[in-house]
Amino acid sequence: MTTSVVIGGASGIGRAVAENLHARGDVVIVVDRDDAGKELAKNLGSNAHFVHADMSTSTGPRESITESLEISGGEIDVLYFGPAVLESRRLAEWTLEDWDRSLSVNLRAAFFVCQAAETALRKSPLGRIVLMSSTGAFRGHAGMHAYHASKSGMLGLVRSLADEFAPSVTVNAVCPGWIDTPFNDSFWTFQEDPKRAREQIEASIPARRQGQPSDVAGIINFLTTPEASYITGQSVTVDGGYTAV
Numbered sequence: 001m002t003t004s005v006v007i008g009g010a011s012g013i014g015r016a017v018a019e020n021l022h023a024r025g026d027v028v029i030v031v032d033r034d035d036a037g038k039e040l041a042k043n044l045g046s047n048a049h050f051v052h053a054d055m056s057t058s059t060g061p062r063e064s065i066t067e068s069l070e071i072s073g074g075e076i077d078v079l080y081f082g083p084a085v086l087e088s089r090r091l092a093e094w095t096l097e098d099w100d101r102s103l104s105v106n107l108r109a110a111f112f113v114c115q116a117a118e119t120a121l122r123k124s125p126l127g128r129i130v131l132m133s134s135t136g137a138f139r140g141h142a143g144m145h146a147y148h149a150s151k152s153g154m155l156g157l158v159r160s161l162a163d164e165f166a167p168s169v170t171v172n173a174v175c176p177g178w179i180d181t182p183f184n185d186s187f188w189t190f191q192e193d194p195k196r197a198r199e200q201i202e203a204s205i206p207a208r209r210q211g212q213p214s215d216v217a218g219i220i221n222f223l224t225t226p227e228a229s230y231i232t233g234q235s236v237t238v239d240g241g242y243t244a245v
């Protein structure tokens with residue numbers, strides 16, 4: 001049986017991933033700092049578990065994997081990492097603490113969960129890592145410096161991990177465009193006219209809408225199947241055409 005650890009699985013894209021992987025028969029361990037993940041695991045029923053962990057701390061990433069391994073009896077076949085911090089403020093207002101708050105979750109934690117899960121992933125017959133990046137790796141917005149830097153950095157991290165984990169484990173990034181989840185709330189409120197900004201962005205997307213978490217979860221389903229064994233070190237963009245035009 002496949003054991004999938006879904007970090008940031010309590011909401012949005014991670015939640016859709018947890019639901020999909022559970023529906024296909026995986027044992028799913030939802031890791032989150034939000035106890036909504038506990039409720040999700042309860043609702044999914046058998047073969048679903050919850051681990052409470054905060055990815056912003058120095059110990060949270062490793063401890064979440066240790067606890068997951070205790071639940072699964074030492075097995076992790078799929079590791080998904082989705083938590084991220086998105087903060088917007090004028091350049092002059094950024095402090096060292098602000099910068100570290102973003103980078104500690106968006107990049108540092110992603111790296112250290114992979115390190116902690118290495119032994120289990122290497123002995124898995126599947127061995128899949130999916131790290132969430134963003135079209136923010138390719139485009140920039142004023143005010144969101146740490147977010148864009150971290151999401152670009154994620155693509156470098158994916159390439160080095162793909163080389164290190166090869167040939168037994170694949171490591172890929174997924175880059176969503178605008179997905180309608182609570183994640184972007186801080187971006188919308190930063191805009192002078194949030195309603196107008198939303199309309200302008202939606203009009204600029206060839207699909208003429210923001211995506212839903214289920215629009216992104218499908219590719220993660222595929223990347224974590226045996227059929228995807230020849231795809232590694234890549235980033236897959238799911239954005240309704242946003243970065244194509």
Ligand SMILES: NC(=O)c1ccc[n+]([C@@H]2O[C@H](COP(=O)([O-])OP(=O)(O)OC[C@H]3O[C@@H](n4cnc5c(N)ncnc54)[C@H](O)[C@@H]3O)[C@@H](O)[C@H]2O)c1
Pocket residue numbers: 007008009010011012013014031032033034053054055056081082083084085105132133134135136175176177178179180181182183184
């Ligand atoms: N929503 C979008 O438009 C969009 C676009 C591009 C990329 N992404 C990326 O997709 C990923 C998921 O985004 P989403 O829209 O599903 O967000 P979301 O806010 O709906 O879900 C994020 C989850 O991560 C958890 N989380 C956040 N910080 C945490 C921490 N320190 N420790 C543990 N858990 C933590 C939250 O509790 C939540 O359950 C992020 O990496 C984000 O950068 C999202």
